Amino acid sequence: MIPIPKKGTPEREAMIKEHRECVDSMKGVAGFSVLKCETPGDTTVVTGGVHENPDLRRVLLRMRGESPKGKLVVICTKIDAEWRIGRLSGVRGVPPEFVNDKVYTCEQEIQHDIFLMRLDELPETAGMPEHFTEGWKHRDDNWPVT
Amino acid sequence: MCAMRLTGYADKFSVHPGDEIKFYVNCDGPAEFKAEIVQMIHGDTNPRGPGFIEKPVEAAANGTYKGRKQIIHGGSYGYVEDAPQFHVESFTLQCYIWPTTPKTHPRYWKHGAQGLVTKWMDGKGYGLFINEEGCLELRINGHKITTGAPIRDHAWHFVAATFDAATGDVTLYHEPQVVYALDPVIEPVKTRIKTTIEHTEAPVALAAYVEKISDDPLGASSLPVGVWFTGKYNGKIDSPRILKKALSRFEIEQMKLGAQPGLTERRNSGPTGELSGLIVAAWDFWDGISTLKAKDNGPYRFDAQLVNCPTRALTGYNWSGQNFDWKYAKKEYGGIHFHDDDVDNARWSEDVVWTVPEDIKSRFYALKVTTTDGDEDYLPFWVVPKIGKEQSKIAVMVPTISYMAYANEHVACNAGGAELFVYRVPIMQHQNMFLAEHREYGGSIYDTHTDGSGICMSSRLRPILSIRPKYDHFLAQAPWQYPADLHLIYWLEQMGYEYDVITDEDVTYDGLARLENYNVVITGSHPEHNSGTQLDALHNYTQRGGRLMYMGADAWYWVHSYHPAYDDIGRGVITEMRRCESGIRTWRAEPGEYYHQGTGELGGMWRFRGRSLYSVAGVGMTNEGFDISTYYSRTPDSNDPRVAFAFEGISYDEPLGNFGLVGGGCAGLELDIVDVTLGSPPHTLAVATSAGRHTEAYLLVMEDFGFNQQGLDGTVHPRVRGDVAFHETPNGGACFSFSSIAFCGSLPWNNGDNNISKLVGNVLNHFMQDGPLPQPPADAIKHRGRADYESPALASTAS
Numbered sequence: 001m002i003p004i005p006k007k008g009t010p011e012r013e014a015m016i017k018e019h020r021e022c023v024d025s026m027k028g029v030a031g032f033s034v035l036k037c038e039t040p041g042d043t044t045v046v047t048g049g050v051h052e053n054p055d056l057r058r059v060l061l062r063m064r065g066e067s068p069k070g071k072l073v074v075i076c077t078k079i080d081a082e083w084r085i086g087r088l089s090g091v092r093g094v095p096p097e098f099v100n101d102k103v104y105t106c107e108q109e110i111q112h113d114i115f116l117m118r119l120d121e122l123p124e125t126a127g128m129p130e131h132f133t134e135g136w137k138h139r140d141d142n143w144p145v146t
Numbered sequence: 147m148c149a150m151r152l153t154g155y156a157d158k159f160s161v162h163p164g165d166e167i168k169f170y171v172n173c174d175g176p177a178e179f180k181a182e183i184v185q186m187i188h189g190d191t192n193p194r195g196p197g198f199i200e201k202p203v204e205a206a207a208n209g210t211y212k213g214r215k216q217i218i219h220g221g222s223y224g225y226v227e228d229a230p231q232f233h234v235e236s237f238t239l240q241c242y243i244w245p246t247t248p249k250t251h252p253r254y255w256k257h258g259a260q261g262l263v264t265k266w267m268d269g270k271g272y273g274l275f276i277n278e279e280g281c282l283e284l285r286i287n288g289h290k291i292t293t294g295a296p297i298r299d300h301a302w303h304f305v306a307a308t309f310d311a312a313t314g315d316v317t318l319y320h321e322p323q324v325v326y327a328l329d330p331v332i333e334p335v336k337t338r339i340k341t342t343i344e345h346t347e348a349p350v351a352l353a354a355y356v357e358k359i360s361d362d363p364l365g366a367s368s369l370p371v372g373v374w375f376t377g378k379y380n381g382k383i384d385s386p387r388i389l390k391k392a393l394s395r396f397e398i399e400q401m402k403l404g405a406q407p408g409l410t411e412r413r414n415s416g417p418t419g420e421l422s423g424l425i426v427a428a429w430d431f432w433d434g435i436s437t438l439k440a441k442d443n444g445p446y447r448f449d450a451q452l453v454n455c456p457t458r459a460l461t462g463y464n465w466s467g468q469n470f471d472w473k474y475a476k477k478e479y480g481g482i483h484f485h486d487d488d489v490d491n492a493r494w495s496e497d498v499v500w501t502v503p504e505d506i507k508s509r510f511y512a513l514k515v516t517t518t519d520g521d522e523d524y525l526p527f528w529v530v531p532k533i534g535k536e537q538s539k540i541a542v543m544v545p546t547i548s549y550m551a552y553a554n555e556h557v558a559c560n561a562g563g564a565e566l567f568v569y570r571v572p573i574m575q576h577q578n579m580f581l582a583e584h585r586e587y588g589g590s591i592y593d594t595h596t597d598g599s600g601i602c603m604s605s606r607l608r609p610i611l612s613i614r615p616k617y618d619h620f621l622a623q624a625p626w627q628y629p630a631d632l633h634l635i636y637w638l639e640q641m642g643y644e645y646d647v648i649t650d651e652d653v654t655y656d657g658l659a660r661l662e663n664y665n666v667v668i669t670g671s672h673p674e675h676n677s678g679t680q681l682d683a684l685h686n687y688t689q690r691g692g693r694l695m696y697m698g699a700d701a702w703y704w705v706h707s708y709h710p711a712y713d714d715i716g717r718g719v720i721t722e723m724r725r726c727e728s729g730i731r732t733w734r735a736e737p738g739e740y741y742h743q744g745t746g747e748l749g750g751m752w753r754f755r756g757r758s759l760y761s762v763a764g765v766g767m768t769n770e771g772f773d774i775s776t777y778y779s780r781t782p783d784s785n786d787p788r789v790a791f792a793f794e795g796i797s798y799d800e801p802l803g804n805f806g807l808v809g810g811g812c813a814g815l816e817l818d819i820v821d822v823t824l825g826s827p828p829h830t831l832a833v834a835t836s837a838g839r840h841t842e843a844y845l846l847v848m849e850d851f852g853f854n855q856q857g858l859d860g861t862v863h864p865r866v867r868g869d870v871a872f873h874e875t876p877n878g879g880a881c882f883s884f885s886s887i888a889f890c891g892s893l894p895w896n897n898g899d900n901n902i903s904k905l906v907g908n909v910l911n912h913f914m915q916d917g918p919l920p921q922p923p924a925d926a927i928k929h930r931g932r933a934d935y936e937s938p939a940l941a942s943t944a945s
Contacts, residue, residue: 050841064565076573091254091255
C-alpha cells in the first residue's frame with residue numbers, strides 16, 4: 001500500500017501541482033476527473049493526471065475508499081452557482097455538516113481543496129497495520145455497501 | 147441545515163386526458179403556496195446549455211392554496227386493532243427474531259427501544275421489546291424486565307416471556323440459535339411482579355409499539371389514522387404468538403408449531419387441545435407472502451395488517467438451504483424483515499386536484515409549487531393519450547420504473563465506495579441533504595436501508611426528490627434519469643416534432659396496445675429496470691414493423707414487477723427487484739432470497755432469466771464509469787447503404803458528439819456494445835464506436851468476466867466502449883441504438899445545432915415515416931452465423 005506523501009516532500013508537491021492543473025483544465029466540463037483536458041473545458045483529448053501519475057492515482061484511490069464516517073463531501077448550496085465543503089456523519093439519518101464558511105463559485109475548484117485537506121488529514125501510514133481497529137473485522141469501511 | 151419546506155407527489159404518474167389527478171403537498175411553515183401546472187421542456191441549469199425551460203399551462207387548478215404540514219410515518223410494522231381477546235390477565239409472548247440493529251448509535255435517527263410483539267402504550271399493557279442497550283426486554287405496564295444480555299445482530303434468536311397474573315411469576319427467555327465457543331450462557335430470567343395488566347385501546351403492534359393515539363392532524367397519514375407507532379424494529383421476525391396463560395417451557399416449545407392449520411381430522415387449532423384454548427393469536431408469516439396481511443392461523447383470525455411494505459419472501463429461522471424459491475418451501479420463508487425506513491405510501495391528504503382537459507397535448511408536465519419566501523418544488527406527471535386516441539406518430543417511452551428504482555437515492559452519503567464509482571468527490575444537492583435527514587422519505591433500490599440491508603422495493607406514492615428538474619445527480623455531476631430525459635424533450639420541442647409520451651407503467655399493463663399505433667418509439671436515456679410484459683410488448687412491436695430508437699444505455703437489465711397487493715390503489719404503486727447473482731449491484735441479495743415477494747418470479751438480471759438485454763435493441767451494457775464522457779467515431783459499417791439515411795450531412799471523419807451537458811461528450815456514464823454472441827441480431831451494424839477513448843474510471847461489468855484480473859478499465863479493455871448500432875426487424879421495422887447514457891446530453895448543445903442532433907434527426911425522420919421502412923438491398927439477405935463459425939481464439943488478423 002502506497003504511503004500518503006509527507007508534507008514538504010517533492011512527491012507531495014508534484015502531486016498537488018498535477019492535481020491543480022487537472023482541476024483547472026476541467027473547469028466548464030459537466031463532470032470531473034483528475035485528468036488534463038488538452039483544451040480547457042473540452043474532453044476530446046485528455047492526458048496526464050491519474051492516467052500518467054501512478055502515485056497520484058493510488059493516493060486518490062486510497063482517499064476515495066475511506067469510510068463515510070467523517071468523509072469530506074461537496075454540498076451544492078445554490079444550484080449551478082455555489083458549493084461548500086461538508087463532512088459526512090457516517091450515521092444514518094444524520095446529515096453532513098459544513099466544515100467551514102468558505103463558499104466556492106466553481107464546482108471543480110472545490111475538488112482541489114478537498115484533496116489538500118485529505119493530504120493533511122490522512123497519516124502517512126493510513127490503512128496500514130498500525131491503524132488496525134476492531135472495525136476491520138466487521139466491514140466498517142463500508143466500502144461495498146450503499 | 148437544509149430545509150425543504152415544500153415537498154409533494156401526485157396520485158398518478160401517467161394520467162389520461164379527461165381524468166383527474168390529485169396532488170399532495172407538505173407545506174411546512176408558510177401559510178400558503180401557489181400551484182401552477184407547467185409543461186416541462188428542459189430541466190438542466192448548466193450555463194453551457196439552453197438553461198431551465200418550462201411553459202405555463204392554463205389550468206383551473208392554478209391558484210393559491212392553504213399550506214399545511216404533512217409528514218410520513220415511515221417504518222414498517224404490523225398491527226391488529228384492539229379486541230377483547232388481547233385483554234389478557236396472564237400471557238405468553240414468543241417469536242423468533244433476527245435483529246439487524248439491536249443497538250444503535252446515540253445519534254442514530256431512531257435511537258431507542260424497538261418493539262417486537264407489543265400491546266403496550268404509555269406505560270400500560272404488555273410486550274416484548276429490545277431495549278436501548280440492545281437487550282431483550284419485557285414490559286408489563288411500567289415494569290421492565292431484561293436479560294441484560296446484548297442480542298447478537300444478524301443471527302436468529304428464540305425469545306419468549308410469560309406472566310402469571312395469579313402468582314406474579316415472570317420468566318423471560320432469550321435463546322440464541324447460533325452459539326459460539328466463548329458465548330456466555332443466557333439463563334432464563336425469573337422474577338415476580340405483583341401487578342394487574344392495564345389495558346388500553348392501543349392496537350397490537352408487530353415490530354413497533356404505540357406511542358400515542360391522538361387527533362393531531364399530523365396523525366392523519368398514519369395507519370390506522372391517529373395511531374402513532376414508534377420503536378420501529380429493524381430485522382426479521384418469525385412465528386410470533388400470543389397466549390393467554392403463562393406456559394411451561396415445554397408448552398412454549400409446542401407452540402413453535404403454531405396453530406397447525408394443515409392437519410386433517412382436526413378438532414382444534416393448536417398443537418394440543420389444551421393449547422388450542424389458550425391461543426390468542428398465532429401468526430404464520432410464511433402464509434400469504436404476496437399479500438399485505440400477516441396471517442393469524444389461530445382461532446380468532448387476527449390477521450395483522452402490514453404497513454409500509456416490509457420485505458417478505460425471506461428465509462426464516464428454519465431455512466434449510468435446500469429450497470431457494472419460497473413458493474415451494476413456504477414454511478421455511480416465515481421471516482418478515484421490518485425496517486424503520488420502509489415506506490409504501492405517504493398517505494397524505496390531497497391539496498390540489500386537476501381534471502386534465504380532453505384536448506391537452508400528451509407531454510411532460512408538473513405541478514409547480516412555490517411560496518412567496520422562495521420555496522419551490524415540482525411534482526412531475528405525464529399526460530398519456532388513451533389507447534386509440536394517439537396524437538402523434540412518435541411516442542417517448544418514459545422509463546418510470548427506472549425513475550422509481552433511483553427514487554430518493556442516498557448513495558453519495560451512505561457508501562464508502564461511492565467516490566470510487568464517480569472518481570471524484572460527490573456533490574450533494576439540497577434534495578440529498580434533505581433526504582439525509584429525512585430517512586422516512588425512503589431510499590432507492592440502489593441503497594441499503596438504515597439497517598444496512600438492501601432495499602428491494604420502491605413506491606411512487608411519496609415525494610421523490612430525484613425526479614425533479616434542476617437536479618444534478620452525484621453519479622454524473624449532471625442530470626440523470628428524469629432531468630436527463632428532458633434533454634431529449636427539449637430537442638424534440640426545439641426541432642418541432644409532435645410526440646406523445648407513454649410510461650413504463652402503461653406498457654407494462656397494456657402491452658402492445660400502447661405501442662402499436664406509433665411509427666416509432668423513443669426510449670429515455672437509461673431504461674435499466676423493466677417488467678417482463680414491457681419487454682414482451684417491445685419485442686412484439688419491433689417484430690411487427692415498429693421502430694425503436696434506444697437513446698441511452700444500460701437498458702433491459704433488471705427484472706422488475708409491480709407488487710400486486712397495491713393494485714387496488716392504482717397502477718404500478720410499488721416496484722420490486724432483487725439484486726441476485728450477478729450484475730452491477732450496490733447490494734447483494736442473501737442466499738435463498740432471489741424470488742420476488744409480489745409475483746413470486748425470479749429476480750435479478752433478465753440476462754440470467756435467459757432474456758438477453760442485447761436482444762431488445764441490438765446492444766447490451768458492458769461498462770460504466772462516471773467521471774467524464776468522450777465521443778464516437780464512424781466505423782466502416784456506417785458506409786453500408788442499409789444505414790445511409792442516418793449519416794446524410796455527416797462526414798466520415800468528424801468526431802460525433804465531442805461536446806455535451808453530461809460529462810462533456812455524448813459517449814459516457816454507461817455504455818452498450820454490439821455482441822452477436824449475446825443476442826445482438828447477426829445482421830446488426832455497429833456504425834460508430836467510442837473504443838479506446840474512455841478513462842480508467844470505466845470498468846467492464848462483472849457479468850462479462852469470471853475471474854478478477856487487471857486490465858478491465860477503459861484505457862485497456864476492448865469491451866469498454868460504446869457502439870452505435872442499427873438493425874432491421876421484420877415487416878419494415880428497425881432498431882437504432884445510441885448506446886450511451888450521456889448521449890441525450892449532447893442534443894441541446896448549441897441549441898440543437900450539432901452533429902448528434904443531425905444524426906438523431908436523420909434516424910427519427912426515417913423511422914417516423916408511415917408504412918414499412920424500405921427493404922434493404924437484396925444482397926443484404928444472406929446467411930450469417932454468430933461468430934461466423936470461427937472461434938475468436940483462432941481468428942486470424944490477416945483474414
